[in-house]
Amino acid sequence: MAKSVAPALEPTQPPARQTYASVSDRIADLVLKRRSRWPWFLGFTLALLCMLAFCVACAVLFWKGPGIWGVNIPVAWGYAIGNFVWWIGIGHAGTFISAILLLLRQHWRTSINRFAEAMTLFAAGIAGIFPVLHLGRPWFFYWLLPYPNVMELWPQWRSPLVWDIFAISTYLIVSLLFWYIGLIPDLATLRDRAKTRGRQIVYGLFALGWRGEARHWARHQSAYLLIAGLATPLVVSVHSVVSLDFAIGNTPGYHSTIFPPYFVAGALFSGFAMVLTLAIPLRHFFRLHDLITLQHLENAAKVLLATGWLVAYGYLCEIFMAYYSGDRFEMYVVKDRLAGPYAPVYWALLVCNVLVPQVLWWRKARRNVALLFVLSLVVNMGMWMERFLIVVSSLHRDFLPSSWGMFHPTGWDWTHLIGSIGTFALLFLLFVRFLPAISIYEIREQLHEQRKEGA
Amino acid sequence: MASYGMLAEFASADELLEAARRTRAAGYRRIEAYSPFPVHGLVEALGPHRDRIPLLTLIGGILGGAGGYFMQWYSAVISFPINVGGRPAHSWPSFIPVTFELAVLGAALFAVGGMLVLNGLPTLYHPLFNVEAFELASRNRFYLCVRCSDARYDAVEVERHLESLDPLLVQEVPA
Numbered sequence: 001m002a003k004s005v006a007p008a009l010e011p012t013q014p015p016a017r018q019t020y021a022s023v024s025d026r027i028a029d030l031v032l033k034r035r036s037r038w039p040w041f042l043g044f045t046l047a048l049l050c051m052l053a054f055c056v057a058c059a060v061l062f063w064k065g066p067g068i069w070g071v072n073i074p075v076a077w078g079y080a081i082g083n084f085v086w087w088i089g090i091g092h093a094g095t096f097i098s099a100i101l102l103l104l105r106q107h108w109r110t111s112i113n114r115f116a117e118a119m120t121l122f123a124a125g126i127a128g129i130f131p132v133l134h135l136g137r138p139w140f141f142y143w144l145l146p147y148p149n150v151m152e153l154w155p156q157w158r159s160p161l162v163w164d165i166f167a168i169s170t171y172l173i174v175s176l177l178f179w180y181i182g183l184i185p186d187l188a189t190l191r192d193r194a195k196t197r198g199r200q201i202v203y204g205l206f207a208l209g210w211r212g213e214a215r216h217w218a219r220h221q222s223a224y225l226l227i228a229g230l231a232t233p234l235v236v237s238v239h240s241v242v243s244l245d246f247a248i249g250n251t252p253g254y255h256s257t258i259f260p261p262y263f264v265a266g267a268l269f270s271g272f273a274m275v276l277t278l279a280i281p282l283r284h285f286f287r288l289h290d291l292i293t294l295q296h297l298e299n300a301a302k303v304l305l306a307t308g309w310l311v312a313y314g315y316l317c318e319i320f321m322a323y324y325s326g327d328r329f330e331m332y333v334v335k336d337r338l339a340g341p342y343a344p345v346y347w348a349l350l351v352c353n354v355l356v357p358q359v360l361w362w363r364k365a366r367r368n369v370a371l372l373f374v375l376s377l378v379v380n381m382g383m384w385m386e387r388f389l390i391v392v393s394s395l396h397r398d399f400l401p402s403s404w405g406m407f408h409p410t411g412w413d414w415t416h417l418i419g420s421i422g423t424f425a426l427l428f429l430l431f432v433r434f435l436p437a438i439s440i441y442e443i444r445e446q447l448h449e450q451r452k453e454g455a
Numbered sequence: 456m457a458s459y460g461m462l463a464e465f466a467s468a469d470e471l472l473e474a475a476r477r478t479r480a481a482g483y484r485r486i487e488a489y490s491p492f493p494v495h496g497l498v499e500a501l502g503p504h505r506d507r508i509p510l511l512t513l514i515g516g517i518l519g520g521a522g523g524y525f526m527q528w529y530s531a532v533i534s535f536p537i538n539v540g541g542r543p544a545h546s547w548p549s550f551i552p553v554t555f556e557l558a559v560l561g562a563a564l565f566a567v568g569g570m571l572v573l574n575g576l577p578t579l580y581h582p583l584f585n586v587e588a589f590e591l592a593s594r595n596r597f598y599l600c601v602r603c604s605d606a607r608y609d610a611v612e613v614e615r616h617l618e619s620l621d622p623l624l625v626q627e628v629p630a
Contacts, residue, residue: 020491020595146526154530158539163552170556174563181567184576185593189491192590208577212592214475214501216574217493222508223570227563230512234559241552444595445492448468 018290020444027440028186028193030286036433039285044429050422057415058133066136068412075395075407080134082388083417085242086270087127087424088168089263089383092235093271094120095175098182099231108299110446111291114186114439115282115432116275117179122427123274124172126420131164133416160244167241174234178227181220184210185441239267246390252329253394256321262314269307269353270383272300276376278428280369282437291438298366304379305360311386312354333394341406342393345385352382457630459582460487460602461613462589463622468494471597474620475500478599481616485602489583489592511569512562519561524554582628600628 036044060068071078094116101109132141144165146155155162187207194200210216240260247259276297283292322330337346356378359365366372397404431437465471468490475488479502486501488494498504527550531537536544571577583589583600592598599620601613610627617625 024491024594146530152535154535156537157527157531157553158546158549160552163556166553166556170560173560177563177567181570185492189593192593204579208571209579209581210576210593211581211583211589212489212491213574214488214490214494214497215504216576217490218498218504218506219508219570219573221493222506223512223566226509226512226566230516230559230562230566234556237552237555237559241556244552441492448492448494 018447020447023291023443023447024189024440025193027291027436027438027443028189030432031190031434031436032194032199034286037285040429040433043425047422047426047429050419051426053415054419054423057412057419060412061133061416062138066134068410069416070407070409070413072405072407074398074403074405075392077134077391077395078407079388079409079413079417080130082384082391083420084127084130084134085263085391086384086387087123087130087420088171088242089239089267089270089387090274090380091120091123091127091171091175091271092239092264092267093275094118094123095178095231095235096268096271097275098178099228099235102225102228103232107446107449108296110442111288111293111438112275112279112296112300113442114179114182115278115428115437117175117182118428118431118435118437119271119274119278120175121172121179122424122431124168124175125427126424128168128172129420130416131161131168160241160248163241164245167238171234171238174227174231178224178231181224181227182439182442183435184208184220185212186436186439188212189440190436236264239263246394251394251398252327253318253333253390256318258314258317258321262311262317265307265310265314266383266386269304269311270380272304272307273376273379273383276300276304276372277380280373280376282432284369286432286437288438291443294367294369297369297372298363301360301366301372304376305357308353308357308360308379315350315354329399332397336397337389337393340393340397342389342396345389346393349382349385349389352378353386356382458603458610459628459630460485460600460605460608461610461617462583462586462598462600462626462628463617463620464588464591464624464626465597465599465620465622468492468497468597470621471599472497472500474599474617474622477620478601478616482607483601483605483613483616485605485608487600487602489589489598489600491593491595491597494597507573508566508569512566515565515569516558516562518565520554520558522561523557524550527553582630586626586628588624588626596623 066080069078069080071080094113097109097116098113098120102113132138135141143153144155144162184207187203188210191200191203191207194203240263243259243263246254247256249255279292279297279300283289319334322334325331337343356375359371359375392407396406463474465474471488471490472494475486475497478486479500484502488497488501490497528545531546531550532544538544583592588596589598599617599622601608601617603610614625614627
């Protein structure tokens with residue numbers, strides 16, 4: 001049977017006029033038919049250069065050791081750990097959108113969950129690299145895993161660093177499974193619509209022979225929903241465990257019970273900012289204005305505002321608890337942040353994370369796409385500064401003034417940070433080129449539910 | 456005659472649902488339905504279906520959690536006890552994070568593995584893929600297939616029955 005090619009839809013066309021065929025073709029053809037234009041190639045080239053810089057930086061690191069970074073005693077944790085916490089946090093919004101909003105039956109998530117899950121996977125993968133790079137002898141990273149070895153040693157189960165590797169690996173695997181089983185029906189759509197033999201084979205292999213049989217769907221949906229249910233506590237546990245890397249230690253500024261919820265709120269905050277950073281160019285360049293609507297952006301902006309206040313509460317609580325505790329070292333950490341050598345970073349993060357997002361109280365601001373994009377970048381930057389400040393400010397002046405010191409980032413510190421951003425961008429650009437950035441079957445299902453018809 | 460079954464094509468989910476109900480009411484038992492998205496109530500219309508994924512997920516979670524806890528207990532108490540300032544070797548609160556993560560991991564692996572195994576995936580070759588129209592099963596068309604292994608299967612009868620359901624197309628699927 002000859003396939004009819006649906007006409008391209010106008011950006012203003014309401015979703016009610018779309019059909020199963022038109023949405024399927026439209027999203028599938030972004031991958032199969034659409035030729036990449038210069039903005040994609042430009043982005044790809046820049047991201048590739050950053051990724052190569054990242055590889056060079058890693059090679060130099062392996063050759064010379066962490067001395068190429070600015071870390072030293074007393075500040076032994078620098079950008080690498082800050083970057084790790086930042087990236088893993090960014091990943092969390094993807095899980096939040098795809099799992100928690102699925103369980104809460106928030107139907108608006110359908111057009112943004114797929115690329116948010118991809119974002120989770122890439123961000124968590126990049127996050128996982130940093131602690132390994134930081135090890136000093138990264139080729140022994142597998143010593144963190146329990147495996148039979150001639151030394152007859154086991155990991156230290158009482159250490160949060162061991163909890164961390166279990167949390168991050170579980171998170172990566174579960175995110176990958178969740179993303180992949182959601183993709184299977186869409187890969188089948190691509191397989192059936194692909195015209196060239198090579199694509200039919202590649203998409204066909206990854207689609208695993210999916211046919212859409214009713215019992216298969218029932219099991220698929222059951223597994224999908226259960227994994228969403230599992231991912232919900234998992235995502236909370238992951239960033240809580242990350243925060244325990246700090247909170248279990250007795251360093252002033254780290255040793256605090258607010259850390260787990262404060263880290264999770266910060267994770268959602270930075271993650272939703274990254275969702276906006278990715279969604280706005282995606283809908284602009286692929287003309288997906290009718291699928292990723294202003295309403296989606298506005299909802300994300302509202303979440304940003306709400307989680308921003310949770311983060312602000314965390315900042316306030318830290319200051320209050322430091323003085324309430326009466327502990328001189330805790331109080332000194334606050335004073336040092338407000339007026340010490342890293343004070344500009346502290347004030348800048350307050351501006352970025354607390355002050356600037358307040359424009360989102362205005363509906364006009366929430367529906368201003370350019371403003372949202374800039375704001376999302378500001379929040380991303382602010383959250384990175386927060387992670388940096390948490391890691392560095394407590395370490396550089398802890399107890400004895402004679403052992404105080406400073407951290408000065410080197411060129412390699414910056415190369416690893418910018419290189420990791422480029423690697424993330426590269427993965428995302430490849431993802432939008434080769435896989436459907438919007439879940440096709442869920443959009444079809446939504447159309448069916450909306451109108452109970454639409455062949 | 457060697458064939459897989461008789462396939463009928465429908466334009467909408469509701470027609471497929473109705474067709475599935477009427478085919479089952481007509482006495483056919485080995486029926487399959489194909490749709491481009493999960494259709495609510497379709498599985499029940501095809502006959503009794505027991506969803507075993509939740510149980511498998513639970514088993515995976517229990518195995519992962521229990522195995523994870525056992526691993527930590529065995530290594531910290533039996534295999535290599537370390538005395539840290541007189542603290543108990545079996546310091547269970549510290550074992551909880553890894554136990555939880557491994558329980559989630561086990562449950563997720565069983566959920567996905569169970570889904571794939573029970574669905575018989577991957578199946579890269581399937582007789583239905585020989586039907587040219589079936590490409591649309593992943594786009595906008597809905598299919599009902601009566602398997603020729605059905606006790607009451609008779610090509611002429613089945614074709615007449617499926618034609619009575621007002622389909623877009625009826626076609627025999629070669630094995």
